[in-house]
Amino acid sequence: MNTLPLQYQSLKAVLLYMDPNVRFKISHRFPSISSTEKVVPLRIEELDLGDLTTTVNQTTYKLGIYREYKKGEKIPWRAQRYNDFGGFPYDFDRFGFEIFPGHNALNPGDVSLPCPYNLVSQVERDTVHIERMHRTRLKFYQNVLKTRLGSENVEISDGEGEDTILEHYYMSLPIEELERHIGEIYEDLQPFECRRFNLKPPFVCYIMLTITSKSHKEISLMPYNMKLHEAMKDLNSFLFGGRHQSIQVQKLQLSINGTILRLPVGFKIETEQLKGLNNLSMRHDAIISMLDKKSFPLKSVSFFADDEPDFQFSDMGKTKSFTAMDVNPEIDLFSILKTLSNQRVNLSFYDSDFGIGQYLGLVQSWIENERPIGTCYSFGIEEEDTARQILKLVRANVEGAKRSKRCVSIPIRNSARLELYYIPMKSLNDSEQEEFMYYCDWVLKMRVVRF
Known part of the structure; x- marks a missing residue:
């Protein structure tokens, strides 16, 4: 044909x-x-950008270092685990030491996402002190193993100190787990031996690309002729580079950890939603640099609220809805809420210390300042009794308030009323429940509606 x-x-x-x-x-x-x-034009429902991963909708592209051991060499348990789950996340030098070349280097197109802490440890791994520490640990584990096998007695000290607790812990481990720990230390010591005798490590490195979707997993191995951050740059440039228009994304999510996104020059996103952001105030400029001006006003922004400046995201006032998750109880939240102009606000707390009197103050602020019809704030509540007490307090202290079983209604002007009510979490749809991180059983809603 x-x-x-x-x-x-x-x-x-x-x-x-x-x-x-x-x-x-x-x-x-x-x-x-x-x-x-x-x-x-490229249209994406959900895009998640990380240091060595890019997820487009439900397909993840992940880079790592695959170690292929020479014939006859036993593959260490830890190395096998990394091979099975996407490869080692850092580079290796010619002796097998972990290295971080160019980790903090910013090249054209790259976007730095600052973070108050950095989970990527870049301490030197090849010092005499580190080798001595490994050998001390190895001797300890070997002595414990000999004792467990009955070939030698090792005196375990009494007491409650940290060293004693560790000793008792390792004495209680299964034999195979102790042997695994010993194997890991031999693996840690191997680069020192290779450097000492100018030997090559017993493995060959490859760059591994793992593409994972709901129903499929595809693995490709490529020569290790560039560093991981360079390979990530090439990958994202292939996916997103050279496009004539901004990439259209419904939901954009970014790496939690401090990192540098390796992106092509000219990378721009036109998005509706920013989802699950961390360190929002610190990352403001970086986020804005990736967004097309057509993105504003954003449909919604969700973030983890660690500090008050997180609420000062300059473009948040142009956002119809935002969700603040795990709000730090040390934040003066209710003072902030009184100044916001957003139409919809969702808040969840973890181990909240907020008093019920603060909800009354917010209600009184709304009455005095006549919030627009359609304004709705939602609060995650762990105990139903807390919601009951809030409604009881408002009913007793606000003139004209009328209460039914789970609702207080307050006339605020001729055409509108303020409603304060609570509902079970299970009555919300899945996406709404996600905004409250699942650990709240109730949702308290505060909204302005027409009569």
């Missing part, structure tokens, strides 16, 4: 409505249509 290739305009129409991950695959396998694919 003769088949005719799609004409240019038809191909563009097909690509526009195609799943983005299928587009990437087609562009990779058929370079002849790559330029056309870059012209057609």
Whole structure:
């Protein structure tokens, strides 16, 4: 049968409505249509950017270092685990030491996401002190193992100190777990031996790309001829680089840890929602630099509220809805809420110390300042009794307030009333429940409605 290739305009129409991950695959396998694919707007439902991962909708692209051990060499348990789950997340030098080349280097297009802490440890791993520490641990584990096997007695001290607790802990471990710990220390010591005798490690490194979706997992190994951050730059440049228009994303999520996003020059996103952000005040400029101006006003922003400046995200006032999760009880939250102009606000707390009197103060503020119709604030509540006490306090202290079983209604002007009521968490849909992090059983809502 003769088949005719799609004409240019038809191909563009097909690509526009195609799943983005299928587009990437087609562009990779058929370079002849790559330029056309870059012209057609890219539409993504959910995009999650990390240091070595990029997730497009429900497909994750992950980079790591795969270690292939030489024939006859026993693969250490820890190395096998890394190989099985996407590869080692840092680079290796020629002796097998972990290294961090260019980790903090900013190249054109890269976006730095600052963080008050950095979970990536960049301490030197190849010092004499580190080797001595490994050998001390090795001797301890070997002595414990000999005792457990009955070939030697090791005196375990009495008391409650940290060392004694560790000794008793390791004496209680299964034999195979002790042997695994010993194997891990031998693995840690191996680079020192390779450097001492100028030997190559017993493995060959490859860059591993793992593409994982709901129903499929694909692994590719490539020569280790560049560092991981360079490979990540190449990967994101292939996915997103050279596009003629901003990438259209419904929900954008960013790495929790402090990191540098390796992105192509000119990377821009037109988005509706920013989801699950950390350190929002510190990352404001970095986030804004990635967003097309057409993104504003944003439909919604959700973030973890650690500090008061997190609420000062300058573009949040242009956002219809925002969700603050795990609000730090040390924040003067209710003073902040009285100044916000957002139409919808959702708040969840963890081990909250907020008093019920503060809810009364917020109600009184809304009455005095006549919030617009449609304004609705929602609060995650752990105990139903807390919600009952809030309603009882408002009913007793606000003139004209009327209470039913789970609601207090207050006339605030001729055409509107303020309603304060609570409902079970299970009555919300899944996406709404997610905003309250699941540990609240009730939701207290405060809204302005028409009579």
